[in-house]
Amino acid sequence: MVFDAGELPFDIDLTFEVGQILRRVFKLTQNKKGDVYLRIISGIRRGESANGSIIGEDRISLHASKISPHYNTFKKTYSTEDGATDVAVQLNTAIKSGEGFAHLTSVMFSDLAATRYDVDPSKKEEALVIGEFDPNQSTACCAVFAGALGVEFNCGKVPFDFFKINTALFQIVIVAGKVSIPALSYSRSFCFETLPPDAPFLGRRERARRLQRMQASTPEDCLKTFSEHIPKLLSYRYDYLRVSLTEHIVESERMLQSAAPEEIPLLDAVILEARNTLNKMTPPKKYLHVKDRSNAIRYLNDKGEYDPL
Numbered sequence: 062m063v064f065d066a067g068e069l070p071f072d073i074d075l076t077f078e079v080g081q082i083l084r085r086v087f088k089l090t091q092n093k094k095g096d097v098y099l100r101i102i103s104g105i106r107r108g109e110s111a112n113g114s115i116i117g118e119d120r121i122s123l124h125a126s127k128i129s130p131h132y133n134t135f136k137k138t139y140s141t142e143d144g145a146t147d148v149a150v151q152l153n154t155a156i157k158s159g160e161g162f163a164h165l166t167s168v169m170f171s172d173l174a175a176t177r178y179d180v181d182p183s184k185k186e187e188a189l190v191i192g193e194f195d196p197n198q199s200t201a202c203c204a205v206f207a208g209a210l211g212v213e214f215n216c217g218k219v220p221f222d223f224f225k226i227n228t229a230l231f232q233i234v235i236v237a238g239k240v241s242i243p244a245l246s247y248s249r250s251f252c253f254e255t256l257p258p259d260a261p262f263l264g265r266r267e268r269a270r271r272l273q274r275m276q277a278s279t280p281e282d283c284l285k286t287f288s289e290h291i292p293k294l295l296s297y298r299y300d301y302l303r304v305s306l307t308e309h310i311v312e313s314e315r316m317l318q319s320a321a322p323e324e325i326p327l328l329d330a331v332i333l334e335a336r337n338t339l340n341k342m343t344p345p346k347k348y349l350h351v352k353d354r355s356n357a358i359r360y361l362n363d364k365g366e367y368d369p370l
Contacts, residue, residue, distance in 0.1 A: 062225070064225070064226045065227045066091060066228050066229075067227075068229040070090075070093055072088070072089075073088070073189060074088055074181070075189050075224075075235065076180060076188045076189065077192050077193060078192070078193035079193070079196060083188055085179065085180045086101075086168075086170055086178065086201075086203070087101060087191075087203075088100040089226065091229060095125050095230040096123065096124050096125060097228050097230070097233070098120055098121070098122050099122075099205060099233070101168060116140075116142075118138065118140050119250070120137070120138050121205070122138070123207055123230075123231055125230055129157075131154055132152040132154060133153060134151075134152060135150070135152075135165055136148060149252055149254040150254065151163065151252075151254055153255070153275055153277065155278075156208065160209075160212070161212070161276075161279050162208040162277060162283050163206060164204065164278060164283055164287075166204070166205050167202070167204045167205075167290040168203050168205075168249070168250040168251075169202050169240075169250070170248050171248045172244040173201075175246075191224040191235055191237055194239050194244075196243065198241070199239040199240060199244070200242055201238075201239055202237070202240055202290075204287040205236075206234040206283050208231070208234065208277075210227055212232060214280045215280060216280045219284060221238045221287075222236070224237070238291070240291065249294045254274075255271045255274045310336060313328055313331050314332060316328060
């Protein structure tokens with residue numbers, strides 16, 4: 062789907078449909094100069110702790126960068142309400158060369174149950190729907206790319222949905238996929254950073270990697286990178302579940318020490334079930350929904366090919 066936003070300032074919510082209810086995951090804004098701000102609604106608190114700092118803003122700004130003949134500046138700003146701010150900057154040739162795309166971010170979303178994802182009732186008619194999923198059955202993942210207006214983002218048959226937004230200066234491409242694992246209550250995201258590529262603390266390999274990121278990528282390479290991000294995003298989920306189960310076992314064993322006799326069998330059963338679940342857990346494969354006639358769920362093998370489960 063293609064949406065032409067034009068040159069006028071705008072403020073649009075990008076949503077997933079969850080049980081026929083719109084849940085906001087991005088907010089896209091354009092100012093009078095043509096700069097674009099992509100706000101990522103990626104969670105409530107920083108980190109996995111319930112006491113983590115409350116997220117103030119998670120955004121990527123795309124700038125015209127009129128002085129540079131080759132590069133546009135994409136800046137990611139992540140701030141929390143306690144005053145902490147992290148900034149990552151990417152320079153990329155994609156826009157001014159008119160060739161290829163810059164990979165801005167990859168996100169694994171939560172179950173989108175928190176009120177943070179609510180859409181303002183007055184903006185529901187203007188909200189754009191980029192996909193749908195059932196958080197009890199799957200987890201939504203997205204990647205966002207930026208390219209010059211008119212550049213094609215075609216990759217043939219792939220297991221993703223595409224949504225394109227044309228602004229005054231940029232073409233924003235949102236690629237959405239679903240992972241066949243129930244969603245959790247937290248999100249994860251990656252972003253790309255190129256500056257400073259010549260920092261003294263960087264090794265030769267990382268310096269080369271950052272310089273490479275300053276060059277436009279083909280649509281095929283963009284999707285390859287996104288496909289590589291998905292299992293990494295899932296690995297955080299896997300680690301989180303292992304830690305949660307381990308903490309649950311420790312807490313149950315602590316309660317067992319002071320439990321009444323009638324409570325002991327139940328606690329023993331809870332601990333045994335948690336241990337069995339922990340022992341059965343294996344690192345995630347690259348699970349993806351593949352659109353074919355059988356609607357089968359497949360995974361990427363080590364050769365990058367889709368194999369049925």
